Amino acid sequence: MLENWVVAPTCLPLVLRGCHTCASERFRADGKFRVNANHKLIDAWLLALCTVCGETTKLTVLERMNVRSVRPELLDRLHANDTVLAAELLQDPVVRRRNRIALDWENAWRLDTGGTDLLDLDANDAIDVSVRFAARIPVRPVRLIAEGCRLPRAEVERLITKGNLVSAVRLSGKLSGDFTFTLKR
Numbered sequence: 001m002l003e004n005w006v007v008a009p010t011c012l013p014l015v016l017r018g019c020h021t022c023a024s025e026r027f028r029a030d031g032k033f034r035v036n037a038n039h040k041l042i043d044a045w046l047l048a049l050c051t052v053c054g055e056t057t058k059l060t061v062l063e064r065m066n067v068r069s070v071r072p073e074l075l076d077r078l079h080a081n082d083t084v085l086a087a088e089l090l091q092d093p094v095v096r097r098r099n100r101i102a103l104d105w106e107n108a109w110r111l112d113t114g115g116t117d118l119l120d121l122d123a124n125d126a127i128d129v130s131v132r133f134a135a136r137i138p139v140r141p142v143r144l145i146a147e148g149c150r151l152p153r154a155e156v157e158r159l160i161t162k163g164n165l166v167s168a169v170r171l172s173g174k175l176s177g178d179f180t181f182t183l184k185r
Contacts, residue, residue, distance in 0.1 A: 001125060001126075001127050001128065002128045002129075002130065003113070003114065003127060003128070003129045003130070004114060004129075004130050004132065005111060005112065005113050005114070005129055005130070005131045005132070005144070005148055006111075006112045006131075006132050006133075006134055007109055007110075007111055007112075007131065007132070007133045007134065007135075007137055007139060007144065008109065008110055008112060008134040008135070009087065009105075009108055009109050009134065009135045009137060010107075010108055010109060010110050011108050012028075012029050012030070012031065012083070012086060012087055012090060012108065013090065013103040013104055013105045013108045013137075014026045014027065014028060014051070014103070014104040014106075014108070015027040015028070015029055015048050015057075015059070015090070015101050015102075015103065015104075016101060016102040016103065016104050017048075017057060017099070017100070017101045017102075019050045019052070019053065019055055019057070020055065020057075021050065021053050021055040022050065022052050022053040022055070023052075024050050024051060024052035024053065026050070026051045026052075026104065027048035027049060027050055027051065027057055028048060028049050028051055029046055029047070029048040029059070029086055029090060030047075030048075030049070030083075030086075031046075031081050031082065031083030031085075031086040031087075032046075032047045032081050033045065033046055033047065033061070033078045033079075033081055033085075033086075034047055034058065035075075035078050035079060037067060040066055040067055040068070041064050041065065041066065041067070042062055042064075042065050042066075042067045042070060043060075043062055043063055043064060043065075044060075044061040044062040044078050045058035045059060045060055045061060046058070046059040046061055046086055046089055046090070046095075047059075059089075059095065059099045059101065060095075060098055060099055061078070061089055061095060087135070090103060091103075091135060091136050105137045105138065105139070108137075109135075109137045109139070111144060111147050111148055113148045125185060126182055126183070126184045126185075127182065127183045127185075128180060128181075128182050129145075129148070129180065129181055129182075129183065130178070130180045131144060131178060131179050131180065131181070132178045133176060133177060133178055136176040136177070137176055138174040138175070138176045139174060139175065139176070140172075140173070140174055140175075141167070141169070141171045141175050141179065141181070142156050142157060142160075142171055142172070145165065145171075145181065145183075149183070159183070163184075164183065164184045164185070165181060165182070165183050165184070166181065166182050166184075167179060167180065167181035167182070168180065
């Protein structure tokens with residue numbers, strides 16, 4: 001039996017970066033952009049607000065680029081404050097490295113198991129589960145499996161140790177890419 005689970009974002013993640021005004025290190029991006037053109041050059045920033053003091057920080061998206069080299073649909077999305085574009089840019093490794101930021105996905109994602117209860121299935125069945133990530137959200141597989149099966153994490157660890165829960169990927173650490181596992185009851 002094959003089950004499909006999806007890890008999907010529910011909102012934009014928090015941006016981890018030091019605030020210049022207060023000691024906070026968390027900023028909330030809400031999808032607002034600032035675009036500034038100077039003759040033939042254009043700059044664009046994604047704006048984020050400090051979660052404590054409300055100070056605004058600018059995350060560089062475009063820097064001193066020729067206006068003609070920027071795709072018109074990208075400019076339209078910047079001017080429209082497209083939140084989907086903000087999510088794409090926050091996950092872009094180039095943007096994150098340029099701005100020296102990290103993302104905090106805590107409480108910004110959900111697991112959709114399709115509504116089936118794996119614990120109610122026959123005790124002799126082996127269940128194959130395919131986990132797909134709608135965005136690159138780093139999550140511990142043990143946490144996903146525990147949440148999806150409604151088990152304590154210690155029980156999931158015990159199932160792994162006994163060999164009743166197997167996967168081709170390492171289940172310790174964090175993953176942000178698709179994987180499958182088999183649960184033998």
